[in-house]
Structure formats: C-alpha cells, structure tokens
Amino acid sequence: MTIKVIRGNPTPEELAAALAVMRARAAAMAAAPSGAPTARAAWSDPSRIAQQRLPQPSPSAWTRTYWPS
Incomplete structure (x- = not known):
C-alpha cells in the first residue's frame, strides 16, 4: 500500500x-x-413514517396530510 500526501505537511x-x-x-x-x-x-x-393508515380518498382528502403528527 502506498500513501501519497498531496497537500499539507x-x-x-x-x-x-x-x-x-x-x-x-x-x-x-x-x-x-x-x-x-x-x-x-x-x-x-420508511415504514416508521407510514405506521398509521393513509387517509382514504374523499372530497376533503386534500386537507389531510400524509405525515402522521
């Protein structure tokens, strides 16, 4: 094994x-x-992020977030 110092002392x-x-x-x-x-x-x-069920599609689904709080 050869070590070469490029910079510094x-x-x-x-x-x-x-x-x-x-x-x-x-x-x-x-x-x-x-x-x-x-x-x-x-x-x-990644499984720790989605430990809860995801919101089901509905007219107000856009107001809910994927990230559990």
Missing part, C-alpha cells in the same frame, strides 16, 4: 493515525460477509 504521528484508520476499515470490510444485507438505521426506515 503531516507529521509522522498524523500519517500513522491515518494509516491505522485505513487498515482498520480495510480489515472491517474484509471481515464483513459480502452478500449479507446491511442493517438500516431506524431513522431511515
């Missing part, structure tokens, strides 16, 4: 820290199964 300690992070990420990627689905965070789960 990092200290040897900063380079060692960056290399440690890169190696840890590479080890984590290698240890993870390649075909397994990743877990979604709860805030990004």
Whole structure:
C-alpha cells in the first residue's frame, strides 16, 4: 500500500493515525460477509413514517396530510 500526501505537511504521528484508520476499515470490510444485507438505521426506515393508515380518498382528502403528527 502506498500513501501519497498531496497537500499539507503531516507529521509522522498524523500519517500513522491515518494509516491505522485505513487498515482498520480495510480489515472491517474484509471481515464483513459480502452478500449479507446491511442493517438500516431506524431513522431511515420508511415504514416508521407510514405506521398509521393513509387517509382514504374523499372530497376533503386534500386537507389531510400524509405525515402522521
């Protein structure tokens, strides 16, 4: 693995820290199964938005909102 500093003048300690992070990420990627689905965070789960029933079509349906309050 070759690291090239494009900008700045990092200290040897900063380079060692960056290399440690890169190696840890590479080890984590290698240890993870390649075909397994990743877990979604709860805030990004679309099902939490539509937990209630949607309003039914009616003449006044435009006054109701999709987002539960």
